[in-house]
Structure formats: C-alpha cells, structure tokens
Amino acid sequence: MGEYALLYILFAPFVGALALILVSNRQPLLVRGIAAGSAFVSLIASIYIFYAYDVDKGGFQFVQKFEWSRELGIALHLGVDGIATPLVLASSILLFTGIFVSWHIKDRTKEFYIWLLILAAATIGVFMSLDLFFLYFFYEMSVIPMYLLLGMWGSHTKQYLEMTDPDGLKLRDSVGFILNFGSNSKEYAAMKLVLFLSAFAVAALMGILLIYKYIGLNTFDILVLREHAKLLNIPVLGTTLDKIIWVLIFFGFASIAPLWPLHSWSPVGHAAAPAATSMLHAGVLMKLGHFSIIRVAFEILPDTTREMMPIAAVLCIFSIMYGGFVAFYAKDTKYVIGYSSSSHMGYVFLGMAALNYISLTGAVIYMFAHAMATGMLFAMAGWVYDQTHTRDLPSLGGLSNKMPFISGCFIVGCMASIGMPGTVNFIAEIMIIVGSWNKYPFQVIVAVLGIVLTLAYLFKMMRSVFYGPMSQKYSHAHDAVGVVDRLPLLIMIAVTVGFGLFPMHLYDVVRSGVDPLIARITQVVPVASGDRDTLNVKRDATDHSSGTEQTAASSHLARVTPQASRGLE
Template sequence: MTHLLSIILFSLFGGAILLIFVPNSKPMMVRAVAAVAAFISMIASFILLYTFDYKKGGFQFIEKYVWAPDVGISFHMGVDGIAVPLVLASCILMFAGIFVSWHIKDRTKEFYIFLLILTSATVGVYVSLDLFFLYFFYEMSVIPMYLLIGVWGSHTKNFLESKNPLKDTPRFFFNFTSNSKEYAAMKLVLFLSAGAILALMGILLIYSNSGLYTFDLLELSEVPEGKYGKALVSAIWIMVFFGFASIAPLWPMHSWSPVGHASAPAATSMLHAGVLMKLGHFSIIRVAFFLFPEATQEWMPIAAYLCIGSIVYGGLVALFQRDTKYVIGYSSSSHMGYIFLGMAALNVISLTGAIFYMFAHALATGLLFAMAGWVYDQTHTRDIPSLGGLSQKMPFITGAFIVAVVASFGLPLTVNFVGELMIVVGSWRMYPKITILAVLGICLTLCYLFRMMRGVFFGDLKPEFSGAMDATLWHDRLPLILMLSCSIYYGLFPSHFINVIQSGVIPLLERMHKVTPLLTQVGGF
C-alpha cells in the first residue's frame, strides 16, 4: 500500500492518456474507460481513509522521487489528516461526475479527458509535499476549467435581463459586460492565474530567502520564521494567503466564481464547487499555516473579518437570483466563508470542523449542481419563475433534491451538520460576534434554498414541461445515490473521519503554541 497515492493520482492521469487513443466514435467505450479510471481512484481513496493510521498522525503514505535536484525540486507526495478527506471528496465527485455527464454528446472524448485532468490536478495539489508541485498541479487545474466551461458550458445571458435595477445591481456591477460562457471562462482563468502568480511570488520568496534553495515543504518547515525577518514573513504570508484565497473564493475576490459555476456543465460545476475551490483553503493551510505559524496568528483575523463578507453578501445575493445555478453558486461562495471562519479561529475544534465541512460541502453542493444540471437538461431553462411543479414528473430527483437541500443548511444526521456545528462551537470563543452572523447566514441558506426548491419542484406544472423525465436509469441514479449515501453515512458515523482530521490538525496547531487545553478535547461525536 506504499504506492496508494500514486495509484490515486496516476489512475486518473492514465485514464486521460488512455482516452486519447479511444476513437471519438465510440462514446460508450470513452465513458467506460473514464469510469474505470475514476472507480480505481475512488476505491483507492476509500482504502486511504481506512488505512490512514490516525494514532500515528503526521504525514503518511510518503513517496519521494528525484525530479530536478539542482533546483531543489523532488516529486514528494504524502498525506496528513487534512488532505485525506479532500482526496476522497475529489475522487467521489469525479466518479459521480462521469455519470452526471453521461448525456454529453458533443466531443465526448475531449470532455472526459479534460475532466480527468482537472481532477487529477486537484488530487495532485492535495498530495503534494513539495511547494513546486503544489503550484504545478494548482496551475494545471485552471486550463481544463477554461475549456470545460467554454466548450461544453451554456450561456447565462437570458437570466440577467435587469427587471429591477436596485435588486440586480450587484450582479450587474460584477458582470456588466457580458454573461456569455466565453466571458465566464476567461474571467475564471484570469482571476485564478492572477491569484496563482501572487502565491507563486510568495513561494519563490520562500525558496530563495529560506537559504535552503529547496521547494520541499518538510525541509522548509524546519526553518524558523525568524530567519526570513518579520517584514518579509508578513509579506510572504499576505501573498500566499490572498493568492490562494482568490480560488477559495474569499470575498471580495469571489466574482468569478458564481459566473463560472452558472456557465459550466453540471459535472464541472460539481468539481469546481466541490473540490476546486477547496484548493484555496487547503493551500493556505499547507503553505501559510504550516510554514509560518506565528504570522498566521498575527494575520489570520483578516480572514475572520472578510469571511463576514462571504457569508452575508453571498447569502443575500443568492436570495435574489432567478437562475438555479446562480443560487447554488452564490450559496457555495457563501459557505466558503464558514470554512474561513473555522480556519481563522485557530483551535482544534473549529479547524477540524472547517476541514470536515469542506468534505461535507463537496458532497452537498455536488448533489445540488448535479440535479440542477438534470433539471436544465430536461427543461432547457434554469429560470426559477418559469419552472415549477416538476415534482410531479421527477419524484426521485425531487426526493434527492430535498435531502441535498437539508444537507446544505446542515440538518442533523447529515455530514454538513457535524461540520457546521464544530465550526460554530469552535469559533464562538474567538469571534462571538462573527459567529452570530454566521449562524444568521445559515438561516439565509435555508431561505434561498427553500425558495429555489419551491419554485422548481412545487406549485403547478407548466404545460411545456410535461415531457420532462425523471432519473430512472441506473447510470443516472448512481451518482446521486453515491453522494447521498456518503453524506448520510458520514453524518451518522463521523468519528473515524474526525479522528483522521484531528491527527492532522493537532500537530499543525501545536506549532502555533497556542492550543488551550479546553479546546484540544477530542470531539465526542
């Protein structure tokens, strides 16, 4: 099992390479190859979760290969308790995404190739223990997004005709030029690249000023912060934080994200919201938290204040959207605020909760996007007022949607509840006022998701949608059942998961010398 991470990473890559040789005229074979590749990596990541030794903690499954020793780069992989759930979430969503995009007819082969590259790049970030490769995979995940949105996405233009200037101002402020898919894709790439180079600047400064001329995270973590000098540490921290926070996306750098979500095809939105945005949080933890514990304590309150923007602004904007995918997109960027809150509080419970919530949110948002995509495929509209009564035609989708909605706002028994509760409990001591706002944000979530659910599935069925179909075939139901069962299973039995996460969180926080005894208590779920 020493090569488990290689198996996860390279079965996805290998699948993409294998697909190049499959003729485009055989779509079933294309899907089969992609599904097998994703299945292998998903099974391997479940094995990863259950063979990860949380009593031992630290980095495990380490693999290290010589790559470019003269520049100080090695291909160094390894996971700690923080990375394991994210690897798992990526692989589950990838496998589900293959079935969600079963009906894509145009250039099927290329679609799956780019989807597999996207996921393998995200997994690559989660398993990298080398700053160079972390950046390498991070940047690699951006370009497939461009093509996935640009080629297979859909325009959102129709839904943005301003009826009420006051209400629509926020949207128009950020998206005033165009709402075509090309615009969304280009905006995404430019925002993410700009963020990435900011982070890269920080990484290069670490590389040269550490005096080691290496990109290896474990070696760099031995360097005391004093070696960089206080001003430089602050500068690097800010660069790394804001560079990676732009993909997270932290308010006010979020404007690319809802547009991108709305334009992307369903499987891409799932991966994008589910795992791609978590690259930001993860990289901040991996680079800024891990290398600069002191600067983190000094500067992390910024995140606590900015996350109010994410939570409240994102929630309020979601409340006024007419496009189903915009609602889910803004809800995602609002929920990312909770993760920042959990990270900012810097104690075991809140940070564990934040990481658990990343996993939870991946499943819940994945479900919502998958079903929004299904509804769009059946009705060719995402405009909430013109939809309605679809529960008569699609009982299965409706049922699954209700579960996904209650999971999204964190009803007990779902995995999101555990994460949200831990974030709120953990951050209460540090930031009581912000925590109150965050809880109000949960109420907002309730409002806009229920509003969307009512508008799409309940009420009178419009005659033009009488031909809409439910998901009846196995390959349409499989992804939904998979994500729902994971969401509920880990909501009921989170203890192994939490143990794994805490084995990564506790050493990280111990580096910050600030762990108060009360909060190190292992969660008793």
C-alpha cells in the same frame, strides 16, 4: 497497493486521459467506460487510504518521494495527512460521480472526459503535494481544463443575470457588475475564471519564490521549509517579510476559495459550467484555496498565521452574508447554488480564522461535507437544466410530479446544505460555531444567521423548481430512472448521511491532521492519553495547574464542546 496508493489515485486519471486519446469518438461506451474505470481505480485507492490512514501515528503517510530536479531543488514529494485524506476522498468521489452525471454528453464526449480527468487529477495532485513547486504546478494545471470545459460544453447565462426583485428593481452582484462589463456568455465566464485565478496564482507564486529564496536551502520541500520559518522574519518595507509572504500566499489562494471580495469569477463560472464541472468546481476546486492556505501559510508560517488570520475573520462575514443575500435574490438555479457555495466557504474561513482544534477540524470536515452537498445540488440543477433547457427560477415549477426521485434527492441536498442533524454538514457546522464562539462571537452570530438565510434561499429555490404550477412546456421532462442517472446522487447521499451518522473515523482522521498544526500555530498542546476515548487538553504550561483533565461524555459532541472553551483565547 499499500504504500503506492497515492500514485494510483493521482495517475489513474492521467492514464485514463492518455488512453482516451487513442480511442475514437465513435465508441462512446468505450470512452465512458475508460473514464469511469480510471476514476474507479482512483476512488478505490482513496477509500483505501482513508481507512488505512493510521490516526494514532498521524503526520504525513503514504509518502512517496522522487527526485525531479536537483538544481532547482524540486522533488515529486507526495503524502497525505489528516487534512488532505478526506479531501482526496471527496475529489475522487466527485470525479467518479461526475462521470456518471455527464453520461449523456453527446458533443465531443472523448475530449470532455479527457479534460475532466485531467482537472480532477490536478486537484488531487494539489491535495497530496508536499512540495511547493508541485503544489503550484497542479494548482495551475487545474485552471486550463476549467477553461475548456466551461467554454466547450458550458451554457450561456443570457438574461438570467438580470436579477430583479418583485418590484422590478435590479439587484445585481455589485462587484460582479463592475467587473462583468455586461457580458454573460460562457466564453466570458471561462476567460474571467482563468484570468482571475491566474492573476492571483502568480501572487502566490511570488510568495512561494520569496520563501524559496529567503530560506535559502534550495528546496521547495514543505517539510524542510517549515523547520526554518524563523528565517523569514526580516524587516522590509516597514513590515516584516513573513507578513508580506503571508499576504501574497493568503490572497493568492483565497481567490479560488473564493473569499469576498475576490469571488466574482466564481458564480459566473458555476453558471456557465456543465453539471459535472460545476460539481468538481464547487466541490473540490474551491477547496484548493483553503487547502493551499492551510498547507503553505499554516505549515510554513505558523506565527504569522496567528497574527494575520483575523483578516480572514473579518472578510468571512462579508462572504457569508453577501453570498447568502445574492443567492436569495438570484433567479438562476446555478447562480443560487454558486452563491450559496461562496457563502458557505465563508464558514470554512471562519473555522480557519478561529485557529483552535475544534474550529479547524470543523472547517476541514465542512470542506468534505460541502463537496458532497454542493455536488448533489449541482448534479440535480444540471439534470433539471438538461430536461427543461432553462435555469430561470420564475419560469420553472411543479417538476416534482415529473421527477419525484430528483425532487426527493433535492430535499436531501438542501437538508445537507443547511446542516440538518444526520448529515455530516451538521457536525461540521456545529464544530465551527462552537469552536469559534469564544474568539469571534459576532462572526458566529452572522454564521447562524447565514444558516437561516441558506434555509430561506434553498427552500425558495426548491419551491419554485419542484412545486407550484407546472408549465406545459416541461411536460416532456422525465425523472432520473436509469442506474447511471441515479447512482451518482445515491453515492453522494450515502456519503453525506453515512458520515453524518458515523462520523468517528472522519473526525479522528481530520483531528490527527489538525492537532499538530494547531499545536504549532497556537502553542497550545493537546495531550491525548493512551486511551483515545478521553481527550485531555493541556492549555499551556502556565495554565497547567487549573485542572485540565476532563472525562469524555458519552456523546461525541459533548466530548468536544468543553475543549472548545478551553482551546481558545
């Protein structure tokens, strides 16, 4: 495979979807087999690129370029750097596991897998696009499968939306309440998701078109455009053009991330979606937002990013706290996890806003880690829902007797979400916190409080689902016993814990993508010596004399911490 690995990853699900069209719905095993097979090809190829990625060389690797339209200046230009590689891996893991999680779907199985494969392939396509047109192409392409998956196989939210505290006071998602119109059907959730995302996506498209016009090279190629960002620095409307473009791009893509206050589509969508879709939605679809901001705004407009990124630092506080509090009071399992996801995405924004090597590396690792953790939680919430047909926290309880395996995995999932040492989330969180401390101490305090809040709501949810007295209604509920049911959870746990214990390769890969980016944005250049065990940092030409040589300590984290304090300000 080698150099064509990206094509395998991207097109295997598409080919699988095409093959499924020819298969009859009366052969469910063949349908699932084809879906799992094509996802497996994708998974193997992305594991391959993850380990074959040359961290010393860095930059974009496995590059493929095909002319697509000369007149419009579009080429199918694919390539991954250190930031995209782990996200591609996460997408294909979640696709593969998602196929097993939805193994028991009986209704229109074939169509379900077709749309799931297209959704996953489209998100993977965004992660590897080096062409603005194709980035948008795949981004927009991922929205419609979401609509059908939610609408056809989703579930109504019904009364779960009524979130009341013990005294009977109504606590609702205020923004959601305003835009919810009292409706909580799956059709509504699906429509809201599509319209919300499309509305903001067209803002991003406007930004992309402005970049295309003002750089004026008749190309959408990111690698070409980023060399000419200076051309965008023209005064218009009392500000400069690059700021307008940046705002369009940032908020256009931040809606899918979802950054407060653009988040209201997301928990509704999570709650309505079937388990595998929630997994992909929370696991990778939301990362499209951060990733596209990094790929478009950070790559093409580095100077503007440096100026404007404090916006994200402000909004991420609201994301973290707001999402956390609503998750605490929510009474629907999927709502809790959904809001927890949008709260956790605030950490990624914090890591991105601080704009230094440690925090951005942390943010990217966090995206990967969160994909696994939230994928696990959604898969298990889906299992519980399939068994009990309710997601209402107060009416659940005591399921640990019935499903010991699931509740065991749930504990691991919660631990991962909280960021327990030993999981990859811990590494990511600590890097974001350490990296952002010098620049945004207040946000870091909020983030730490957010972790406490995460602990609170996840444990509260765990208690009310798995412990306490069990209603006799659920006596028929059973555990995940078959290989098919256990495999996805075990894969995700293995990945989370595996990278938690041995993060070096993940760290190196991400670092090789983050380094050149931060160097361009902050003009702080990292100078790695020939020996990768010692990372030397040169802050600035002026500060060079202050002695930047630092020998790495034995521990990996001890090694990154001193840099954090110096890579900042």
